[in-house]
Amino acid sequence: MTFLSVYKTLFKHYGPQHWWPAETAFEVMIGAVLTQNTAWSNVEKAIANLKQAGVVSAAKILAMPAADLGALIRPAGCFNVKARRLRNFCSWFLAQGGEKLLNNVDDDVLRSGLLSVNGVGPETADDMVLYAFNRPVFIIDAYTRRVFSRLGLIAADEGYEHLRHQFESQISSEIKQHNELVNIFNEYHALIVLHAKDVCRKNPRCSECCLRSQCPAAK
DNA sequence: ACCCAGGGTCATA
DNA sequence: TATGACCATGGG
CATH class of the missing domain: 1.10.340.30 (Hypothetical protein; domain 2)
Structure with missing residues (x-):
């Protein structure tokens, strides 16, 4: 399991989210x-x-x-x-x-x-x-910490900046095109939030399924 | 009646 | 530096 494979799983299941919902x-x-x-x-x-x-x-x-x-x-x-x-x-x-x-x-x-x-x-x-500025940064929120520490890809208690660089360097090592990288960061964060609302908050056994093969969002 | 949500700051020890 | 209190509405 890698940062990019989790992205592909979510994108495949939910499709593009076109965040941020705003006019300007x-x-x-x-x-x-x-x-x-x-x-x-x-x-x-x-x-x-x-x-x-x-x-x-x-x-x-x-x-x-x-x-x-x-x-x-x-x-x-x-x-x-x-x-x-x-x-x-x-x-x-x-x-x-x-x-x-x-x-x-x-x-x-x-x-x-x-x-x-x-x-x-x-x-x-x-x-x-x-x-708003369309620059390539990866947003670390509470869902991101929960999901990816459960998957064993990060340590839950790492600082914000460390985690941000971890995601950014891992993903940018595989995605070389600037616009594509921005697009992935854009969609990825939206998909993580959507997955939390759609699955995690409803499922009391979420910590055991979270984005693994038995997770509804992985099908 | 609780619990939390697409966090951050400030005071305290 | 590391917890805790605080902000405060609305939906589940």
Whole structure:
């Protein structure tokens, strides 16, 4: 079992997921903050409120009092914290030149810049780097740790950066084309999350089946 | 009535 | 550095 063979198994079973579900790159970035420790169905309601209020840019978010922003994103939970985090992110984003960041920044510079924002940790930053900026990073989340440590491919208690490089180097050693690599990282994370929702959360004996031959998603 | 969700920060020891 | 508390809504 390898990182790439697990990907092929999932892709074969579920097909392409076309993440991230958003209309613009900026919407991806906002969604990445809103979905922290939160079900996506609740994030959708918060984003719908923002759109209805016409608050769809960094400038408009910053022009609004934090309390009003909190009221709009309330369905996403932790709304006081997330209102502050969204504002932190937006002021950083504008200070960096806004939309032109999307093309002009080196991958590592981009990542460290995002991580400098209070409220943007490694996973949220990589959601943005991959799904808004289309750069090749592999996102490590709780599902990824669970599944791949059960398969014996990683150690569950390794640090985020170590695991990220482990996935990236293993997969990029076999996939040489840049666009193909980005596409695989894009689909892979989406498939891992889907598999967790579709199988793991429903199956009390998941730890014994997880993506092995008896797993429904491996058929 | 619990449990968790597409996390991160901060205070404490 | 390593746990724990905290944020807080909505669906199962």
